[in-house]
Amino acid sequence: MGKFVTSAIVTTLLLLEIFALAARAQLQANFYAKSCPNAEKIVQDYVYKHIPNAPSLAAALIRMHFHDCFVRGCDASVLLNVTSSTGNQTERVAIPNRTLRGFGFIDGVKSLLEAECPGVVSCADVIALVARDSIVATGGPFWNVPIGRRDGVISIASEALAQIPAPTSNFTTLQNDFAAKGLDLKDLVLLSGAHTIGISHCTSFDNRLYNFTGVVGTQDPALDSEYADNLKANKCKFLNSTVKVEMDPGSFRTFDLSYYRLVLKRRGLFQSDAALLTDSRTKSFITQIVEGSLKNFYEEFAASMEKMGRVGVKTGSVGEIRRHCAVVNS
Known part of the structure; x- marks a missing residue:
């Protein structure tokens, strides 16, 4: 019986690898070269026109891409309001996604693409291109x-x-969550680097300040005490505050190495940031990044982003090309 089970597992793994290779083969540069040759330029022009006026959206859009890829793969399922088959609540209203921003931005890009090439460019590709x-x-x-x-x-x-x-995940949970998507510990550290830009609500980490052990008044010992006192005295004065805080204070609009330096000083906002120091491998990766060059970090980050963008993609005849990103085609 054990041999049959082992054989079945091996067969399943081989099939998964075959499917993954097929998906990678079908994603390609210049995919819309014939069907919509101006597609990528339309996306880029829209982004370059609007993001300089709202730079904080860059962090929101890369976060949207991340959240999309971690559920059913990079298929724009995070954009759906209601599915045609069930009418159930969608990812968009789930707790992790209630603070997502940028849906209107995606719709703006999609409307231009539909005007140029109706029914050709997927919302999933729009999210991936806009994030980059x-x-x-x-x-x-x-x-x-x-x-x-x-x-x-x-x-x-x-x-x-x-x-x-x-944001409350410990190291084991993070490792398992990323491994389930085919991402390793190096990807975990590099993709966490996106926290170098953007802001967070106090509610995403205020348990570290006021209620860490379940007892009111307890504080996370893994958070630098001076930094914690500053947060409590200024930004996050009250439990359940909706005030927003820079994830990378003083550098939250700049894509740099500052986030990693803060993590090493125990000043990462989230428990998931602090968790990166609890394993020798991820801590070593962070140290290497800080001691290296920004150019090297950019190259490594780019590789992990491309890898994440391939997670669970639907290609060929699977899925559809939505005309409107918030609803499936009728």
């Missing part, structure tokens, strides 16, 4: 975005809650 171009527009790194994704037709709120890494 918005980071570049704010002075961050460029990475390749192979395209050809198709849009999913299923979106379930409970899956988002279960699969998107939470």
Whole structure:
């Protein structure tokens, strides 16, 4: 019996690898060269026109890309309001996604693409391209975005809650969450580097300040006490405050190495940031990044972003090309 089980597992793993290779093969540069040759320029022009006026959106859009890829793969399921099949609550209303921003931005890009090439460019590709171009527009790194994704037709709120890494995650949870998507510890450290830009609500980490052990008044010992006192005295004065805080104070609009330096000083906002120091491997990766050059970090970050952008993609005849990103085609 054991041999049969082992054989079945091996067969399953081989099939998964075959499917993964097929997906990688079907994502390609210049996918829309014939069907919509101006597609990538339309996206880029829109981003370069609007992001300089709202640079904080760059962080929001890369976060959207991350949240999308971690649930059912990079298929724009995070954009759906209601699915045609069930009418159930979608990822968009799940707790991890309630603070997502940029839906209107994606819709703006999509409307231009539909005017140029109706029914050709997927919302999933729009998210991936917009995330990259918005980071570049704010002075961050460029990475390749192979395209050809198709849009999913299923979106379930409970899956988002279960699969998107939470800011309260410990190291084991983070490692498992990333491994489930084919991402390793180096990817975990590099993708966490996106916290170098953007802001967070106090509610994402105020348990570290006021209620860490479940007893009111307890504080997370892994958080630098001086930094914690400053947060309590200024930004996050009250439990459950909705005030926003810079994730990388003094440098939250600049894509740099400051986030990692703060993590090493125990000044990362989230428990998930602090968790990176609890394992020797990830701590070593962080030290190497800080001691290296920004150019090297950009190159490494770009590689992990391209890798994440391939997670669970739908290609070929799977899924659809949504006409409107918030709803499946009728």
